[in-house]
Amino acid sequence: MQKNVLLFAPMLFFFQSALAQFEVGVTGGYVNNYLHTSAGYRAFTQYHQRSGFMAGLVLQYHFNNWLALQAEPSYIQKNYEQRRDHFFDGIYQINSNGYLQLPLMAHFSFGGEKLSGFVNTGGYAARWMTARVKGVMANVFDNAPDLPPNQQASGSFQYNLLYQYDQKYAFDSRRDRRMEFGLVAGGGVEYLLQECLRLFVEARYYYGLSDQQKNYMIDQVPRYNDTYVIQAGCLLNLGCLFGGYAE
Amino acid sequence: MKSLIHFIIPLAILATMASCRKELPQLNDPQNYVSANFNEVFDAFWTGMNNNYVFWDIDTVNWDGVYGTYKPLFAQLNVNDSNDVRKAYTYFKQMTAGLVDSHYTLTFADTWLADSAAVNPAFLRKRGSPGFHAPIDIRYFYYTLPANYLNAGQRGFTNTADGKQYVAVSGTINQNILYFFFSDFQLKTLFNTDTANGFKTVEQYFFKNLASRTDLKGIIIDVRGNKGGELEDLDFLLGKMITRPLFFGYTRSKMGNGRLDYSPWAPAYVKPQTDSKAITIPIVVLADAWSVSMAEITTMAVKALPNGHFVGERTWGANGPLTGNVFFNGGQFTTGWLTQVYTSSLMFKYKDGNIYEGKGFPPDLTVPYDSTSLNAGRDPQLEAAVSLIH
Numbered sequence: 001m002q003k004n005v006l007l008f009a010p011m012l013f014f015f016q017s018a019l020a021q022f023e024v025g026v027t028g029g030y031v032n033n034y035l036h037t038s039a040g041y042r043a044f045t046q047y048h049q050r051s052g053f054m055a056g057l058v059l060q061y062h063f064n065n066w067l068a069l070q071a072e073p074s075y076i077q078k079n080y081e082q083r084r085d086h087f088f089d090g091i092y093q094i095n096s097n098g099y100l101q102l103p104l105m106a107h108f109s110f111g112g113e114k115l116s117g118f119v120n121t122g123g124y125a126a127r128w129m130t131a132r133v134k135g136v137m138a139n140v141f142d143n144a145p146d147l148p149p150n151q152q153a154s155g156s157f158q159y160n161l162l163y164q165y166d167q168k169y170a171f172d173s174r175r176d177r178r179m180e181f182g183l184v185a186g187g188g189v190e191y192l193l194q195e196c197l198r199l200f201v202e203a204r205y206y207y208g209l210s211d212q213q214k215n216y217m218i219d220q221v222p223r224y225n226d227t228y229v230i231q232a233g234c235l236l237n238l239g240c241l242f243g244g245y246a247e
Numbered sequence: 248m249k250s251l252i253h254f255i256i257p258l259a260i261l262a263t264m265a266s267c268r269k270e271l272p273q274l275n276d277p278q279n280y281v282s283a284n285f286n287e288v289f290d291a292f293w294t295g296m297n298n299n300y301v302f303w304d305i306d307t308v309n310w311d312g313v314y315g316t317y318k319p320l321f322a323q324l325n326v327n328d329s330n331d332v333r334k335a336y337t338y339f340k341q342m343t344a345g346l347v348d349s350h351y352t353l354t355f356a357d358t359w360l361a362d363s364a365a366v367n368p369a370f371l372r373k374r375g376s377p378g379f380h381a382p383i384d385i386r387y388f389y390y391t392l393p394a395n396y397l398n399a400g401q402r403g404f405t406n407t408a409d410g411k412q413y414v415a416v417s418g419t420i421n422q423n424i425l426y427f428f429f430s431d432f433q434l435k436t437l438f439n440t441d442t443a444n445g446f447k448t449v450e451q452y453f454f455k456n457l458a459s460r461t462d463l464k465g466i467i468i469d470v471r472g473n474k475g476g477e478l479e480d481l482d483f484l485l486g487k488m489i490t491r492p493l494f495f496g497y498t499r500s501k502m503g504n505g506r507l508d509y510s511p512w513a514p515a516y517v518k519p520q521t522d523s524k525a526i527t528i529p530i531v532v533l534a535d536a537w538s539v540s541m542a543e544i545t546t547m548a549v550k551a552l553p554n555g556h557f558v559g560e561r562t563w564g565a566n567g568p569l570t571g572n573v574f575f576n577g578g579q580f581t582t583g584w585l586t587q588v589y590t591s592s593l594m595f596k597y598k599d600g601n602i603y604e605g606k607g608f609p610p611d612l613t614v615p616y617d618s619t620s621l622n623a624g625r626d627p628q629l630e631a632a633v634s635l636i637h
Contacts, residue, residue, distance in 0.1 A: 039503075139498075141478070143518070163513040175505065216506070
């Protein structure tokens with residue numbers, strides 16, 4: 001028995017000191033996604049950014065007091081909208097896309113002990129999990145009432161009535177690339193609230209490097225996500241929590 | 248200083264990798280290419296098809312393969328050499344030969360091709376297929392059929408300023424079957440014209456009998472040889488025979504420039520008209536291999552009725568509706584060298600989930616074209632429709 005205690009004591013000590021370097025937490029925030037693409041020569045048609053949200057876990061491993069490795073498995077929405085204007089005003093489609101995302105970042109800290117700043121840089125991988133489309137289009141088989149002879153049409157819906165839809169998007173395996181890779185950079189401030197607990201706010205930018213479409217046609221117009229996030233969260237030091245020790 | 252280096256290195260890596268995105272290609276409107284050489288002529292056409300053609304989802308033509316094969320061939324041609332222009336015409340024919348869109352028609356602006364026929368792949372395919380036959384002569388509908396089958400009725404035609412002729416015939420068969428033939432879908436436009444015309448007179452006869460007669464046993468709508476026309480005629484004609492919206496299929500259009508960028512499927516309905524009544528007696532549509540576009544869509548809508556039947560032959564196979572390119576961001580377009588690339592603006596899917604583009608819509612009761620009988624004044628397709636009612 002005594003032999004066993006002697007054997008496990010160094011391991012316990014090692015485990016506790018390794019634990020002290022780990023911090024875990026949760027985060028969530030507001031997302032604004034912009035689709036970097038082109039409508040080409042499509043008439044009166046533009047792409048616009050849309051809002052969304054994200055939520056995830058934060059895992060930090062500290063090498064020293066200014067450098068840590070951070071992983072952040074999370075759910076994030078990367079939404080966008082296509083809209084038409086002028087005569088076609090009122091025609092639009094909102095694409096709501098849900099991703100499971102894993103950013104892996106170097107976390108650089110600077111500043112005081114209580115209040116400090118930080119910068120995150122790294123890359124991410126994401127899996128396009130869900131998609132929904134909601135919008136309005138003119139229905140060619142739904143004729144609008146005839147205009148009186150002395151009037152003129154001011155919009156598309158005076159020819160064909162609108163068709164509203166809100167439905168699950170059907171992924172097309174010939175076209176849709178559901179894995180996304182990219183770069184991430186962010187910065188923020190963190191505040192040591194208690195011995196074990198830190199709060200942070202961060203502004204972050206995800207720069208998609210992979211086209212959302214497989215390379216299936218010549219002159220394909222690529223689509224990349226540019227995602228801006230304002231997020232907040234908290235981090236708990238595991239060593240402090242389980243071993244009563246904070247590094 | 249050391250920590251500053253730690254910031255700079257990853258940021259430099261990020262900045263380097265940020266250039267890994269593909270560039271957005273510049274897509275030009277096909278009509279803006281200058282047709283000064285065949286490189287431009289080819290690019291204008293290929294780009295227009297690449298982005299505007301609505302059938303890439305179901306079409307089997309390898310459009311990237313067409314690019315690889317024909318771009319170098321066009322590059323060797325001289326736009327100012329009549330022999331090369333003829334060669335280009337042949338290339339256009341070859342490139343489009345397999346396209347599923349059965350509306351598809353190329354017309355050429357080059358004066359050296361003024362005498363050349365428009366390129367219509369569906370027609371070229373059908374012309375070479377077994378069972379191909381010419382359309383029934385319009386004079387049969389105007390003279391022979393009324394004389395041999397109609398008890399009473401009206402027939403008439405209208406010539407419009409654009410050089411087109413619209414023919415219509417209506418009457419009763421066996422006293423209580425209301426029959427209506429029309430050569431094109433211009434029903435609403437010609438009905439609403441201020442001036443009297445022969446086509447309108449026939450329409451008035453048909454709609455008056457439809458609304459007032461209570462002793463009818465059935466209705467026959469004859470769209471054999473009908474070339475199609477206005478979409479609004481669907482409600483104008485069939486909307487008078489229903490009192491509740493009739494669901495019969497779906498349409499979808501292009502959303503983006505990608506070949507597979509589609510809108511969702513929008514349901515297609517026939518909407519009842521204000522003066523409509525629910526027709527419960529059999530409605531039989533007669534259609535044949537020369538029933539095109541709106542004639543096919545009308546046939547599909549009739550077949551979707553609980554009392555609807557379709558007698559005749561498989562239709563032409565051009566089901567996609569047409570509007571201006573700007574309305575649904577796809578479909579027909581022009582280039583400097585092509586007067587028009589006539590192609591559907593939307594894709595149509597019937598309520599059974601099938602897309603009949605390029606295939607044609609099949610009848611419930613197949614009665615093939617029979618030239619011998621028609622020449623003798625007998626019409627087996629019409630007789631089959633009548634026997635279905637009685």
